[in-house]
Amino acid sequence: MPDLGVVTTQFFTCHEPPHELKLKSGERLGPITIAYETYGQLNADKSNAILVFHSLTSDAHAAGYHEGDKKPGWWNTMIGPGKAFDTDKYFVICANVLGGCKGSTGPASTNPKTGRPYGLSFPVITVEDMVVVQKQLIDHLGISTLLNVAGGSMGGLMALEWSIKYPESLRSCIAIATNTRHTAQQIALHEVARRAIMSDPDWENGDYYGKSIPARGMAVARMIGHITYMSEKSMDEKFGRKLMKKEKLGYDFSTDFEVESYLNYRGESFVQRFDANSYLYLSKALDYFDITAEKTSLTEAFAPAKCPFLVISFSSDWLYPPYQSKQMVKALKANDLDVSAILIDSSYGHDAFLIEVENQSKVVSHFLQRFI
Amino acid sequence: MPDLGVVTTQFFTCHEPPHELKLKSGERLGPITIAYETYGQLNADKSNAILVFHSLTSDAHAAGYHEGDKKPGWWNTMIGPGKAFDTDKYFVICANVLGGCKGSTGPASTNPKTGRPYGLSFPVITVEDMVVVQKQLIDHLGISTLLNVAGGSMGGLMALEWSIKYPESLRSCIAIATNTRHTAQQIALHEVARRAIMSDPDWENGDYYGKSIPARGMAVARMIGHITYMSEKSMDEKFGRKLMKKEKLGYDFSTDFEVESYLNYRGESFVQRFDANSYLYLSKALDYFDITAEKTSLTEAFAPAKCPFLVISFSSDWLYPPYQSKQMVKALKANDLDVSAILIDSSYGHDAFLIEVENQSKVVSHFLQRFI
Numbered sequence: 001m002p003d004l005g006v007v008t009t010q011f012f013t014c015h016e017p018p019h020e021l022k023l024k025s026g027e028r029l030g031p032i033t034i035a036y037e038t039y040g041q042l043n044a045d046k047s048n049a050i051l052v053f054h055s056l057t058s059d060a061h062a063a064g065y066h067e068g069d070k071k072p073g074w075w076n077t078m079i080g081p082g083k084a085f086d087t088d089k090y091f092v093i094c095a096n097v098l099g100g101c102k103g104s105t106g107p108a109s110t111n112p113k114t115g116r117p118y119g120l121s122f123p124v125i126t127v128e129d130m131v132v133v134q135k136q137l138i139d140h141l142g143i144s145t146l147l148n149v150a151g152g153s154m155g156g157l158m159a160l161e162w163s164i165k166y167p168e169s170l171r172s173c174i175a176i177a178t179n180t181r182h183t184a185q186q187i188a189l190h191e192v193a194r195r196a197i198m199s200d201p202d203w204e205n206g207d208y209y210g211k212s213i214p215a216r217g218m219a220v221a222r223m224i225g226h227i228t229y230m231s232e233k234s235m236d237e238k239f240g241r242k243l244m245k246k247e248k249l250g251y252d253f254s255t256d257f258e259v260e261s262y263l264n265y266r267g268e269s270f271v272q273r274f275d276a277n278s279y280l281y282l283s284k285a286l287d288y289f290d291i292t293a294e295k296t297s298l299t300e301a302f303a304p305a306k307c308p309f310l311v312i313s314f315s316s317d318w319l320y321p322p323y324q325s326k327q328m329v330k331a332l333k334a335n336d337l338d339v340s341a342i343l344i345d346s347s348y349g350h351d352a353f354l355i356e357v358e359n360q361s362k363v364v365s366h367f368l369q370r371f372i
Numbered sequence: 373m374p375d376l377g378v379v380t381t382q383f384f385t386c387h388e389p390p391h392e393l394k395l396k397s398g399e400r401l402g403p404i405t406i407a408y409e410t411y412g413q414l415n416a417d418k419s420n421a422i423l424v425f426h427s428l429t430s431d432a433h434a435a436g437y438h439e440g441d442k443k444p445g446w447w448n449t450m451i452g453p454g455k456a457f458d459t460d461k462y463f464v465i466c467a468n469v470l471g472g473c474k475g476s477t478g479p480a481s482t483n484p485k486t487g488r489p490y491g492l493s494f495p496v497i498t499v500e501d502m503v504v505v506q507k508q509l510i511d512h513l514g515i516s517t518l519l520n521v522a523g524g525s526m527g528g529l530m531a532l533e534w535s536i537k538y539p540e541s542l543r544s545c546i547a548i549a550t551n552t553r554h555t556a557q558q559i560a561l562h563e564v565a566r567r568a569i570m571s572d573p574d575w576e577n578g579d580y581y582g583k584s585i586p587a588r589g590m591a592v593a594r595m596i597g598h599i600t601y602m603s604e605k606s607m608d609e610k611f612g613r614k615l616m617k618k619e620k621l622g623y624d625f626s627t628d629f630e631v632e633s634y635l636n637y638r639g640e641s642f643v644q645r646f647d648a649n650s651y652l653y654l655s656k657a658l659d660y661f662d663i664t665a666e667k668t669s670l671t672e673a674f675a676p677a678k679c680p681f682l683v684i685s686f687s688s689d690w691l692y693p694p695y696q697s698k699q700m701v702k703a704l705k706a707n708d709l710d711v712s713a714i715l716i717d718s719s720y721g722h723d724a725f726l727i728e729v730e731n732q733s734k735v736v737s738h739f740l741q742r743f744i
Contacts, residue, residue: 195591199591223564227560227564232690288628
């Protein structure tokens with residue numbers, strides 16, 4: 001299928017003082033800039049808009065190509081003419097989250113009060129705060145009702161949050177490889193990653209901008225991440241015990257196995273493209289996520305939701321295991337909601353939401369057609 | 373059941389120059405000291421000896437109490453009068469592995485050639501090397517045939533290695549929560565832990581003895597370990613989203629959740645009791661472990677084995693998943709060996725081999741009685 005051509009990131013600023021956003025924590029933040037991209041055309045009655053949410057370390061560039069780039073956006077396989085999120089039919093929007101580091105306001109942004117990067121003076125944010133900010137963008141674009149919100153992983157948390165926070169202006173929701181509350185293991189994995197970053201002397205309590213970045217801690221954090229994104233099986237199929245070029249064990253502490261080399265490469269390339277403090281803030285927001293927090297049950301938590309849901313999970317995903325999607329589906333159904341649940345058999349682990357294009361495209365495009 | 377009383381660690385030194393041990397790598401090492409403990413009495417014909425192998429960060433102190441200690445040895449629940457490894461019947465031996473840091477020769481030991489700790493000049497060792505050294509101890513004790521070798525996790529790798537390396541002098545083997553070759557995911561998890569340690573500036577290329585220890589890297593490594601030792605379910609049952617005393621989210625980067633506090637505590641206490649370089653060397657030895665390395669199949673790898681086997685795995689163990697034990701059992705059976713395989717239903721993850729005492733005791737004591 002053809003790709004979108006060259007796309008550009010746009011920017012929108014809101015919550016200019018004295019109209020700062022009151023965050024969930026009680027802190028106030030503003031102004032807030034949101035980086036976003038749009039694909040396809042908004043129709044005359046503005047009824048074909050879909051808001052797509054990205055995962056932890058992704059950004060607003062979901063599809064098409066930036067001028068001069070060889071690699072397309074992170075969900076280019078799913079967004080474009082004739083694709084699952086068909087840009088011939090839908091107007092697709094993707095925005096970098098609050099707290100991110102790809103154009104939206106985050107800890108690396110300049111604090112207008114000091115003229116220096118926020119660093120740790122950036123307030124701790126929640127998934128709800130991220131969603132509130134994106135609602136401002138949708139309002140700014142003049143869209144009163146979204147045809148759909150969709151996202152995988154962190155993006156799935158945001159889609160669920162949107163469905164209960166803004167049910168009146170939403171016609172459908174797609175939650176992929178996600179959960180309704182972070183579990184102890186999900187929190188634990190993030191805590192180790194945060195600890196790795198904060199243990200790096202170059203982190204300097206978050207005040208490293210313009211100096212050395214905490215590259216070693218970031219690399220370790222990312223390596224942990226990558227292990228959780230793959231399944232035990234996909235790791236074994238991809239790498240097994242394959243050795244590096246020398247084809248024999250080194251009997252030293254250089255890299256012996258391909259899987260080590262892969263993780264080291266992934267760790268090091270991440271350092272160049274992501275801000276360490278953003279990783280801390282976003283992972284914290286995810287760990288705070290619990291739609292049942294002030295409720296007596298998951299069913300009650302979903303009570304405000306109104307629209308049909310599509311819930312997708314993947315058999316080998318151990319970071320957001322299928323049983324968590326099942327619990328979600330059960331609670332949605334207990335609210336008499338229209339729920340389609342798909343468990344896709346895949347060995348790709350959590351990464352499947354970015355890799356299993358064919359199966360996912362079918363169910364997504366079929367689901368979306370009901371609302372056009 | 374009564375515990376053993378006060379026990380003491382003993383030491384045995386072998387491979388004095390010029391009789392250094394030729395390691396798998398081709399390097400030579402000596403002298404080698406082995407710290408070990410024994411429980412129960414060796415009978416007159418020396419036919420009741422059982423050699424128990426410890427896991428990655430454990431030691432020779434498997435049972436009973438050291439003078440003044442409140443905590444017993446690491447497998448005290450399984451070793452003692454009337455227990456699974458019944459010291460009224462058996463003479464149980466446990467030795468700290470080569471490369472360890474609890475009395476046996478390892479990277480923290482003094483290199484006789486320099487008068488300083490080996491550090492990274494210690495040669496990279498293998499599980500086979502560890503086993504060869506313990507065979508010296510068994511010979512020294514005048515035991516020609518062991519009634520049994522047993523171990524969980526790393527100890528299980530050693531038991532399997534022993535079964536194919538010294539089949540003539542072994543009457544039975546118990547392999548618990550272990551594997552015949554480290555998989556990509558097992559290697560990956562170790563590589564991240566090593567990277568965390570080696571990224572700590574205090575590691576100083578392994579030459580940190582007498583200076584600051586690489587405490588931050590060690591803590592991160594141990595935190596990763598602890599996540600892999602528990603199951604997703606046991607973590608959720610033990611911690612869930614329980615908050616620390618303040619009982620509300622802090623909206624800062626201090627510790628919010630009990631699971632974070634637990635991991636931080638575990639990480640920090642580990643730093644005090646283990647040597648960082650030992651962690652590097654032992655994890656490397658485990659990653660190198662592959663009994664099929666010079667064979668065409670797992671069945672062929674087990675061809676030298678002769679004794680009956682008991683293979684125990686745990687349903688929720690995702691570090692050494694039950695399917696790996698199944699493969700082992702299949703290959704052992706293909707060699708017409710007498711194999712008992714038990715899958716214990718447990719939510720404790722890999723830690724189950726230390727926690728599931730009741731079920732494990734039954735199968736172990738029943739299995740061992742065949743050889744008395």
